[in-house]
Amino acid sequence: MTTHEELDALDGIVRxxxxxxxxxxxxxxxxxxxxxxxxxxxxxDETLPTAGITHLVEHLALYHLGLSDLxxxxxxxxxxxxxxxxxxxxxxxxxxxxxxxxxxxxxxDRLETxxxxxxxxxxxxxxxxMSQMPLWRYGAQGYGLSSYDxxxxxxxxxxxxxxxxxxxxxxDNAVLFxxxxxxPDGLDLTLPAGRRxxxxxxxxxLPVTPAFLRGEDGHLVFTxxxxxxxxxxxxxxxxxxxxxxxxxxKGGYSYSxxxxxxxxxxxxxxxxxYADALxxxxxxxxxxxxxxxxxxxxxxxxxxxxxxxxxxxxxRYDVPDLGAALLPSYALSLLTGHRILTPEQHRDELKxxxxxxLREAARExxxxxxxxxxxxxxxxxxxxxxxxxxxxxxxxxLHPSLEDDDVTLIIGETxxxxxxxxxxxxxxxxxxxxxxxRPDGGRCLTGLDGFxxxxxxxxxxEVTAExxxxxxxxxxxxxxxxxxxxxxEEIPQPRERSAADPRTPARGPxxxxxxxxxxxxxxxxxxxxxxxxxxPVLLVALVVNGIKDSAPMGLAAIAGFALEFLLIRAxxxxxxxGQPTTPP
Amino acid sequence: MGExxxxxxxxxxxxxxDAVPGLAPLRAAAWDQDWAATRAFFEEIPDTETDGVSFAxxxxxxxxxxxxxxxxxxxxxxxxxxxxxxxxxxxxxxGWRARGRGPGADLSWDQAxxxxxWLRKAELxxxxxxxxxxxxxxxxxxxxxxxxxxxLGQSEARRRYDRLxxxxxHHVLAQSRLLxxxxxxxxxSWEAAHGFAQECASAAPEGSRAGVLVAExxxxxxxxxxxxxxxxxxxxxxxxxxxxxAARASVLHPGHRRxxxxxxxxxxxxxAFSLGGHPGDAxxxxxxxxxxxxxxxxxxxxxxxxxxxxxxxxxxxxx
Numbered sequence: 001m002t003t004h005e006e007l008d009a010l011d012g013i014v015r016x017x018x019x020x021x022x023x024x025x026x027x028x029x030x031x032x033x034x035x036x037x038x039x040x041x042x043x044x045d046e047t048l049p050t051a052g053i054t055h056l057v058e059h060l061a062l063y064h065l066g067l068s069d070l071x072x073x074x075x076x077x078x079x080x081x082x083x084x085x086x087x088x089x090x091x092x093x094x095x096x097x098x099x100x101x102x103x104x105x106x107x108x109d110r111l112e113t114x115x116x117x118x119x120x121x122x123x124x125x126x127x128x129x130m131s132q133m134p135l136w137r138y139g140a141q142g143y144g145l146s147s148y149d150x151x152x153x154x155x156x157x158x159x160x161x162x163x164x165x166x167x168x169x170x171x172d173n174a175v176l177f178x179x180x181x182x183x184p185d186g187l188d189l190t191l192p193a194g195r196r197x198x199x200x201x202x203x204x205x206l207p208v209t210p211a212f213l214r215g216e217d218g219h220l221v222f223t224x225x226x227x228x229x230x231x232x233x234x235x236x237x238x239x240x241x242x243x244x245x246x247x248x249x250k251g252g253y254s255y256s257x258x259x260x261x262x263x264x265x266x267x268x269x270x271x272x273x274y275a276d277a278l279x280x281x282x283x284x285x286x287x288x289x290x291x292x293x294x295x296x297x298x299x300x301x302x303x304x305x306x307x308x309x310x311x312x313x314x315x316r317y318d319v320p321d322l323g324a325a326l327l328p329s330y331a332l333s334l335l336t337g338h339r340i341l342t343p344e345q346h347r348d349e350l351k352x353x354x355x356x357x358l359r360e361a362a363r364e365x366x367x368x369x370x371x372x373x374x375x376x377x378x379x380x381x382x383x384x385x386x387x388x389x390x391x392x393x394x395x396x397x398l399h400p401s402l403e404d405d406d407v408t409l410i411i412g413e414t415x416x417x418x419x420x421x422x423x424x425x426x427x428x429x430x431x432x433x434x435x436x437x438r439p440d441g442g443r444c445l446t447g448l449d450g451f452x453x454x455x456x457x458x459x460x461x462e463v464t465a466e467x468x469x470x471x472x473x474x475x476x477x478x479x480x481x482x483x484x485x486x487x488x489e490e491i492p493q494p495r496e497r498s499a500a501d502p503r504t505p506a507r508g509p510x511x512x513x514x515x516x517x518x519x520x521x522x523x524x525x526x527x528x529x530x531x532x533x534x535x536p537v538l539l540v541a542l543v544v545n546g547i548k549d550s551a552p553m554g555l556a557a558i559a560g561f562a563l564e565f566l567l568i569r570a571x572x573x574x575x576x577x578g579q580p581t582t583p584p
Numbered sequence: 585m586g587e588x589x590x591x592x593x594x595x596x597x598x599x600x601x602d603a604v605p606g607l608a609p610l611r612a613a614a615w616d617q618d619w620a621a622t623r624a625f626f627e628e629i630p631d632t633e634t635d636g637v638s639f640a641x642x643x644x645x646x647x648x649x650x651x652x653x654x655x656x657x658x659x660x661x662x663x664x665x666x667x668x669x670x671x672x673x674x675x676x677x678x679g680w681r682a683r684g685r686g687p688g689a690d691l692s693w694d695q696a697x698x699x700x701x702w703l704r705k706a707e708l709x710x711x712x713x714x715x716x717x718x719x720x721x722x723x724x725x726x727x728x729x730x731x732x733x734x735x736l737g738q739s740e741a742r743r744r745y746d747r748l749x750x751x752x753x754h755h756v757l758a759q760s761r762l763l764x765x766x767x768x769x770x771x772x773s774w775e776a777a778h779g780f781a782q783e784c785a786s787a788a789p790e791g792s793r794a795g796v797l798v799a800e801x802x803x804x805x806x807x808x809x810x811x812x813x814x815x816x817x818x819x820x821x822x823x824x825x826x827x828x829x830a831a832r833a834s835v836l837h838p839g840h841r842r843x844x845x846x847x848x849x850x851x852x853x854x855x856a857f858s859l860g861g862h863p864g865d866a867x868x869x870x871x872x873x874x875x876x877x878x879x880x881x882x883x884x885x886x887x888x889x890x891x892x893x894x895x896x897x898x899x900x901x902x903x
Contacts, residue, residue, distance in 0.1 A: 251743060251746075253739070253743070280738075280739060281739045282737075282739070283736055283737030283738070283739045283740040284737070284739035284740050284742065284743035285739075286736075286740065287731075287736060287740040287743050287744070288743060290711065291711065291714060291715065294711045294712065294714070294715035295715040295716075295718070297715065298712065298715040298716045300715060300716055300718075375737070376735065376736065376737065379700075379704060380703075380704055380707050380730070380734045380736060381707070381708075381711065382704075382708050382711075
């Protein structure tokens with residue numbers, strides 16, 4: 001079925017038109033109007049050196065609205081950017097027009113300030129227990145970039161940002177939705193013509209799945225990539241309930257135990273499961289998790305488990321003004337090219353899901369899974385360790401570590417290798433995602449596969465200016481990210497060889513001893529993510545129930561959307577990690 | 585469970601297959617690599633043998649080359665719990681044989697790898713069984729052994745035991761395996777080990793052999809102590825009294841019924857009392873044993889067969 005036919009099938013629920021060339025979906029809801037302008041661009045479209053460029057455009061586009069409550073109505077996700085607003089018709093028109101005016105001609109005089117703001121934000125945010133998962137699955141590119149800090153806030157130029165806006169924030173790469181029975185008068189959404197960008201092709205840093213990696217105490221995280229399907233979405237519900245039942249209610253090993261299903265692109269979704277545990281109970285939490293998954297894979301799923309999960313998904317349709325409530329989801333499908341189902345079609349699909357479909361979904365999820373365990377590993381459960389070392393090294397000049405006799409840095413013609421007792425870590429220049437440079441000679445290379453080597457002249461023997469020059473010449477210019485001068489005390493110095501305190505965050509070669517970063521973990525991400533996931537449901541209820549007394553409800557709705565935005569952003573920020581050579 | 589002693593005046597019967605006539609059909613089936621007969625044996629184990637399936641599975645696992653026909657049985661019936669569990673127990677046995685019985689620190693890299701490989705193979709079989717048949721107690725019993733060997737941690741071992749105990753709260757073989765895990769050498773503590781042993785013994789029905797867990801805990805504790813301290817430990821009156829109470833409530837209880845594991849129980853008590861210098865207390869256990877003995881704890885005693893005979897003589901002198 002073509003997109004047009006799919007949209008026609010929504011007749012009576014959602015109508016469609018174009019506004020200044022932008023495909024537009026609208027459905028009525030009494031009271032204030034909520035509008036959202038989606039662009040098919042997000043972090044996953046960036047590169048490590050330009051990471052944050054979409055976020056920067058979003059900030060710049062909203063700058064002129066900065067003094068109003070609407071300031072926060074923008075969000076940058078992995079594959080889309082959303083500008084959204086709730087207000088009366090005039091406010092909505094003003095907001096959308098203002099965003100498009102700014103996108104046509106970004107206030108570049110604000111560039112350095114906004115970069116600074118984003119850097120400050122990055123410095124103040126923590127890292128969630130899930131923050132490392134994208135990096136281990138995808139490497140330092142595409143969907144993996146959500147594990148990384150916004151390196152682009154260091155070096156992006158006005159030309160780069162302008163070019164990004166001109167090519168990605170175009171009318172052909174946008175979809176608009178409005179909770180209104182008609183398109184308001186006075187809209188001027190003129191944007192340059194362009195093209196619809198498909199979602200980026202996924203990269204892979206995981207040669208074998210199911211795989212596992214070691215994370216920090218107290219958290220168990222599982223992610224997988226599954227084909228988008230109604231059965232997979234129901235499976236995520238079943239999994240979340242089964243984990244809660246086994247790990248919390250029955251075992252008492254965990255407080256949080258949950259699962260989530262979120263679309264990654266048009267065809268695939270990311271399935272995430274999470275459980276926390278006290279350190280003394282975390283081994284049981286891992287065991288329970290493995291067993292829950294094994295049970296579901298074996299198809300030992302009760303009809304009541306299926307029914308209650310299905311019931312929850314079906315209840316999403318039990319809301320007044322259904323068309324308006326479904327607009328964001330339809331708009332996103334239209335934007336990414338995912339099929340559009342009418343509520344009736346989706347209900348039918350939900351009703352058609354059987355135990356066998358869940359079993360197949362469970363197997364698919366497990367087979368593609370990546371499990372982060374707090375301790376001990378998971379080979380016993382049939383998982384393969386995610387690569388902690390590169391398959392090969394390079395030859396070149398040898399630079400012994402001044403801290404550890406067993407560690408040697410090799411600077412070669414084709415790349416850099418760190419030889420450690422555990423294995424080799426290699427970043428090849430032609431597969432270098434980014435190299436940060438310091439005026440003092442410090443270099444940090446991150447490979448597209450996520451492996452990273454810090455070349456600190458103070459920590460290895462004979463790393464002369466000539467050897468650094470080899471790196472500077474060999475790494476592609478667009479991968480080089482200059483960083484400012486470090487205070488002397490921040491330049492690493494060799495530690496006493498015998499006095500390594502395991503609690504002190506490692507620097508220098510130890511930092512890259514297993515090539516990829518181990519995340520610092522906070523519980524905040526889980527809470528914030530849970531809130532961000534729940535809030536829209538509550539919000540829809542609030543907004544649709546409050547339509548009759550529109551004035552107070554309008555304020556509540558604005559506050560509600562603002563809060564949702566803050567939650568999503570907070571969750572995303574928590575989801576990302578710092579870049580090692582960037583001082584906080 | 586091992587070979588029968590040969591060439592002694594009064595040869596000790598150490599093989600449970602010899603000690604328990606009811607087990608003979610299992611040995612015949614194993615020697616014949618006969619899956620149908622093996623399955624028939626397990627299906628006919630009476631309910632009164634509470635942990636009989638696990639006991640027989642461990643015994644079968646000690647018979648050479650049984651993995652050949654058990655692997656085929658698993659291939660033929662991939663969903664059936666029994667062949668998978670029996671094969672897993674065999675893999676666990678092979679793992680321990682590759683490892684040897686010494687302390688973990690003495691293991692070579694190669695030994696440790698082989699040990700882990702066997703246990704992982706066993707564990708993968710068992711994960712499937714427990715996923716399909718969460719009430720299948722013998723698989724959980726086997727998973728207590730894999731949890732320990734694979735060092736999956738105290739809380740995971742406890743989780744497995746709790747899953748098992750939902751269906752069988754008095755499974756002495758499983759309790760004995762968890763007791764091992766609770767000992768300091770596997771990451772536990774003496775407090776936890778003795779506490780668990782007492783808890784199981786008190787909760788068990790009168791006449792159950794569960795009291796042997798108390799003796800096992802004391803023998804494990806004694807083995808961790810240095811020479812003089814070890815001797816003192818079992819001589820301690822409070823330890824002796826605990827052993828006496830445990831023996832009276834279990835294998836010496838009038839309601840006690842001799843099960844397949846009877847040699848294990850009496851052998852363990854006989855050893856604990858003998859090492860503690862209480863030949864009078866050991867006497868009834870030696871009398872019950874006669875020329876039969878289970879090696880499980882005795883083999884840790886240097887020149888154990890000679891010592892067994894000496895202790896038995898000393899005990900009978902008190903009668």
